[in-house]
Amino acid sequence: MYSSLAPNGPLKLYHFIIIVAVVLAFLSQLPSFHSLRHINLVSLLLSLGYTILVSAACIRAGLSKNAPAKDYSLSSSKSEQTFNAFLSISILASVFGNGILPEIQLTKRPKLCG
Numbered sequence: 803m804y805s806s807l808a809p810n811g812p813l814k815l816y817h818f819i820i821i822v823a824v825v826l827a828f829l830s831q832l833p834s835f836h837s838l839r840h841i842n843l844v845s846l847l848l849s850l851g852y853t854i855l856v857s858a859a860c861i862r863a864g865l866s867k868n869a870p871a872k873d874y875s876l877s878s879s880k881s882e883q884t885f886n887a888f889l890s891i892s893i894l895a896s897v898f899g900n901g902i903l904p905e906i907q908l909t910k911r912p913k914l915c916g
Contacts, residue, residue, distance in 0.1 A: 829841070
């Protein structure tokens with residue numbers, strides 16, 4: 803597998819790029835979001851699994867006797883505060899903005915007479 807730690811592994815970076823491009827080209831040929839329901843389910847399960855694993859690892863690391871000291875203080879630098887504010891806005895926009903895409907597609911669907 804390709805990684806930055808072992809760039810001479812059996813899978814080179816350009817192989818990985820080609821594989822991802824082929825998968826994305828296939829997915830782009832699907833006619834609607836409804837066609838992606840199985841892929842969305844797998845994506846949901848993988849996201850939930852990742853979240854559970856990361857949460858468990860963080861809890862374990864926090865309860866460890868060798869846990870590093872934690873510093874939750876806020877920066878007093880105006881530029882860092884401004885950057886963090888824009889970062890927070892962009893995270894919220896990307897998280898909550900993706901749910902609107904299916905609704906936009908639904909409103910663009912041709913209406914059936916009946």
